[in-house]
Amino acid sequence: MNTENNTPAPAQKKDNTIKRRITGFFTDLYKIHLFIVRFFKEAFVPPFEFKEIVRQCYEVGVRSFALISVTGFIVGFIFTKQSRPSLASFGANSWLPSLVSIAIMRALAPLVTALIASGKVGSSIGAELSSMRVTEQIDAMEVSGTNPFKFLVCTRVLATTLAIPILATYTALIGMLGGYLNVSMNEGVSYTAFVDQFFRPLMFLDFTSSLIKSIVFGFTIGIVGCYQGFYSKEGTEGVGKAANGAVVTAMFLVFIEEIIIVQITSNFR
Amino acid sequence: MEKAKANIDYTKTVISIRGLEKSFEDFAVLRGIDLDLHQGENLVVLGRSGSGKSVLIKLISGLLKPDKGTIEVLGKDVCCLSDKELRELRIRMGFSFQSSALYDSMTVRKNLEFPLVRNQKQLGRKEIDAAVESVLDAVGLSQTINQMPAELSGGQRKRIGIARTLILNPEIMLYDEPTGGLDPITCTEINDLINEVQQRYHTSSIIITHDLTCAKSTGDRIAMLIDGKFQRTGSFEEVFETKDERIKPFFDYNFIQ
Ligand SMILES: Nc1ncnc2c1ncn2[C@@H]1O[C@H](COP(=O)(O)OP(=O)(O)OP(=O)(O)O)[C@@H](O)[C@H]1O
Ligand SMILES: [Mg+2]
Numbered sequence: 001m002n003t004e005n006n007t008p009a010p011a012q013k014k015d016n017t018i019k020r021r022i023t024g025f026f027t028d029l030y031k032i033h034l035f036i037v038r039f040f041k042e043a044f045v046p047p048f049e050f051k052e053i054v055r056q057c058y059e060v061g062v063r064s065f066a067l068i069s070v071t072g073f074i075v076g077f078i079f080t081k082q083s084r085p086s087l088a089s090f091g092a093n094s095w096l097p098s099l100v101s102i103a104i105m106r107a108l109a110p111l112v113t114a115l116i117a118s119g120k121v122g123s124s125i126g127a128e129l130s131s132m133r134v135t136e137q138i139d140a141m142e143v144s145g146t147n148p149f150k151f152l153v154c155t156r157v158l159a160t161t162l163a164i165p166i167l168a169t170y171t172a173l174i175g176m177l178g179g180y181l182n183v184s185m186n187e188g189v190s191y192t193a194f195v196d197q198f199f200r201p202l203m204f205l206d207f208t209s210s211l212i213k214s215i216v217f218g219f220t221i222g223i224v225g226c227y228q229g230f231y232s233k234e235g236t237e238g239v240g241k242a243a244n245g246a247v248v249t250a251m252f253l254v255f256i257e258e259i260i261i262v263q264i265t266s267n268f269r
Numbered sequence: 270m271e272k273a274k275a276n277i278d279y280t281k282t283v284i285s286i287r288g289l290e291k292s293f294e295d296f297a298v299l300r301g302i303d304l305d306l307h308q309g310e311n312l313v314v315l316g317r318s319g320s321g322k323s324v325l326i327k328l329i330s331g332l333l334k335p336d337k338g339t340i341e342v343l344g345k346d347v348c349c350l351s352d353k354e355l356r357e358l359r360i361r362m363g364f365s366f367q368s369s370a371l372y373d374s375m376t377v378r379k380n381l382e383f384p385l386v387r388n389q390k391q392l393g394r395k396e397i398d399a400a401v402e403s404v405l406d407a408v409g410l411s412q413t414i415n416q417m418p419a420e421l422s423g424g425q426r427k428r429i430g431i432a433r434t435l436i437l438n439p440e441i442m443l444y445d446e447p448t449g450g451l452d453p454i455t456c457t458e459i460n461d462l463i464n465e466v467q468q469r470y471h472t473s474s475i476i477i478t479h480d481l482t483c484a485k486s487t488g489d490r491i492a493m494l495i496d497g498k499f500q501r502t503g504s505f506e507e508v509f510e511t512k513d514e515r516i517k518p519f520f521d522y523n524f525i526q
Contacts, residue, residue: 131373140370143330144384144437145360147352 035227042147043154052151056159064113064120064167071116072171075108076100076178084186093187097197100179105202109172110210111258114217117164118250122225125156126246129229130239138230153230157222164218165211172210209265216261217254224250272464275489276471281308283441283473284329289338291324298324300497302338306441306473311463313476313488315508320494322477323367326443329475330364331355343440360388363434363472367445369426371418377429378414381405384437404432407469408462424455428462435470442466442474448483460486 080100087095129152132138141148180194189197225246232242284306291299298321306312316322327333329340331347340347345358372380381401385392392400405411408428418426427447434442447463448456460483466472476487484491485505492502495515501508 128374135373136366136368136370137372139327139332140364140366140372140433141383142332143359143362143364144387144433145356146383146387147356 031231032223032227035230036223038149039154039157039223042150043158049151049155052155053158053162056155057163060117060121060159060163061167063124064117067116067120068113068167068171069174071112072109072174073178075112076104076175076180077182078178079103079108079175080179080182094197096183096187097179097189097194098201100183101176101198102201102206104172104175104179105206105210107258107262109175110168110214110217111254112175113164113168113171113214114221114254115251117160117167117218118221118247118254121160122221122246122250123243125160125222125225126228126232127239127243129153129156129226130232130242133230133232134234134236134238149230153226156226157219160222160225161215161218164221165214168210168214168217205265205268209261212265213258213261216257220253220257221250224253272486273468275309275311275467277310277489278308282306283308283343284475285341286329287339289325289328289340290336291321291328291333292336297497299328302494302497302499304492304499306475308473309467309471311467311474311476311487311489313478313484313491314494315479315481315484315491316477316494317479321497322479322494323445325494326364326445326475326477330359330362330443360384360437361440363431363437363439363442365427365431365434365442365444365447367449369418369423369430371421371426371429371433373418375418376414377405377410377416377418377421380418380429381433381436384433388437400436404435407435407465408432409458424451424459427451427459431462431466435466438470439472442472444474444476444478446478446480447476448478448480453482456480456483457486459483463487 080096083099083103084093084096087093087099129138132152138148138152141151176195176198179198180189180191183189183194184191228242228246228249232238282305284304286302286304289299289302289304290297302325304312314322314325324333328335329342329347331350335348342358343361345354347355347358350358371377372383375383378401381404382397385397385400401414402411405414408431410425410428410432413421413425413429418429421429431444431447444463447459451459463474463476464487467474476483478484488505490502491505491508492499493508494500500515501511501513
C-alpha cells in the first residue's frame with residue numbers, strides 16, 4: 001500500500017500543478033486588481049486617517065533611512081569611480097559630474113530606493129499584516145467597528161506612496177555627495193563647481209519622470225505588501241510566505257515598471 | 270462561585286437564526302441551524318473541535334456570509350445590511366476571540382482605548398481614561414495597564430480581550446472558547462467573570478466551548494452542536510441526562526466532576 005502511494009505518476013501530476021499554477025496566477029492577478037480598485041474606492045472617502053498615515057510615513061522613513069543613506073552614498077561613490085576610466089580614455093574627465101548626475105537622477109536613485117524599500121518596508125508590511133490576520137486581529141478590528149482595510153491598508157499604501165519619492169530625493173542627494181567626494185579626491189573640483197555641473201544637464205523631464213517613477217514604485221511596494229499580508233494563508237507559515245512574497249513580487253514589479261516608464265518618457269525627449 | 274439567578278426576559282429574542290447553512294468548498298460545516306437567544310440569557314454552545322462553533326459566531330457577527338438562512342441580530346438581518354449599518358450593529362455586539370486577538374503593537378491601555386477612540390470621537394481624554402480603568406477593574410487586571418500583550422499570560426490576555434469588548438457597553442456578548450487552554454483555576458475565574466458581566470452589564474451572551482465545567486457554571490441553556498445541527502437544547506441537566514448516542518460520549522469523556 002505504501003509503495004503504491006510512493007510510486008509517482010509524473011506526467012499527470014506535473015500537468016496538474018502547471019494547470020493549477022496558471023489558473024492560480026490569473027486568479028491572483030484578478031484579486032490584486034480588485035484590491036487596487038478597493039483601495040481607490042476607500043482611500044479617498046472620508047473619514048481620513050491622517051494621524052495613522054503620518055505615523056506610517058514615519059515608520060517607512062525610519063525603517064529604511066540608515067540603509068538608504070549607506071547605499072546611496074556607496075552607489076554615488078562607486079559609480080563615479082568606475083566611470084572615470086572610460087571617460088578618461090576620451091580625455092573627458094570634466095564630464096564626470098554630468099554623467100553621474102544623469103545616472104543618479106534618471107535611474108539609480110528611484111531604483112535603489114525602491115529595491116531597498118521593498119526589502120525593508122514591503123516585507124515588514126507583509127509580515128505585520130499577515131500576523132495580524134493569523135491572530136485574528138484584523139477580524140477583531142472589523143467587529144469593533146473599524147474598517148481594517150481603511151485603517152491598515154489604505155494608510156500604509158498612502159504612506160509608501162508619499163514616502164518613497166521623498167526617500168528617493170534623499171538618495172539622489174546622498175549619491176551626489178558620494179560622487180562629489182570621489183571627484184574631489186581625484187580631480188580636486190570644488191563643491192560649487194561640482195554642484196553646478198551636476199545640475200546643468202538635468203531637464204525638467206528628468207525630475208518629473210523620476211518623481212512619477214518613485215510614486216509608482218512606492219504605490220507598488222505598499223499594495224503588494226498589504227495584499228500579501230491582508231490575504232495571507234492561516235498559520236505561522238503564512239507570515240513567512242507573505243513577507244517573502246511581498247519582497248519578491250515588489251522587486252519584480254519595480255523592474256517591470258522601470259522599463260515601461262523609461263520607454264514612455266524617452267518618447268518625450 | 271455559584272451562578273446568581275439571571276434576569277432573563279423570555280418574551281424578547283436578541284438573536285434569531287433560521288435555517289442557517291454554511292459550507293467551505295464542498296465541506297458542509299453548518300447544515301440548518303435554528304437558534305433563539307433571549308434577552309439576558311447565557312446560551313452555551315457545546316461541540317467538538319471542528320464542529321463549526323467558531324464559524325457560527327463569525328456568521329452572527331458578519332465576518333462570514335451564510336450560504337442559506339437568516340440571522341437576525343437585535344431585529345436586523347445581518348446579511349442584508351450596508352457597511353454603515355453593519356458597523357453600528359457590531360458596536361452593540363462584543364466579540365471575544367478564541368485567540369484573544371489583542372493588538373500586538375499596542376499596550377493594554379491602547380488596546381482598550383481603540384474601540385472607544387474609533388467609535389466615539391466626541392469623548393475627551395478624561396472620559397476615555399475613566400472607561401479604560403473601569404473595564405480593567407471589572408476584569409481585575411488594573412496593574413497591567415501599561416504592559417504589552419506579549420508580556421501577559423494566556424488567561425490575562427483572555428480577560429483583556431473581554432475587557433476590550435466590554436468597553437463599548439455591548440448588549441450581546443459572543444465568547445469564543447473563553448476558557449480554552451487555561452488551567453482549572455483560571456477557568457473558574459473566567460467563568461465567574463462571564464457571570465459577572467451578565468449581571469453587571471445586563472448582556473445576553475453566546476458562549477462557545479467544549480469545556481463542560483464552563484458550560485455548567487455559566488450557561489442558562491445549553492445547545493449541543495453535532496454534525497452541523499443543534500441536536501439537543503435545554504438546561505445542563507437535560508442535555509447531560511440524554512440517552513442520545515451521539516451526545517453521550519461527549520459527557521462521558523469530558524466530565525471529571
Ligand atoms: N475560513 C475558512 N475556510 C475554510 N474552512 C474553514 C474556514 N473556517 C473554518 N473552516 C472549517 O470549518 C470547520 C469548523 O471550524 P471552526 O473553527 O468553526 O471549528 P470549532 O468548532 O470552532 O473548533 P475549535 O473548538 O477547535 O475551535 C473546520 O473543519 C474548518 O476546517
Ligand atoms: Mg473555534
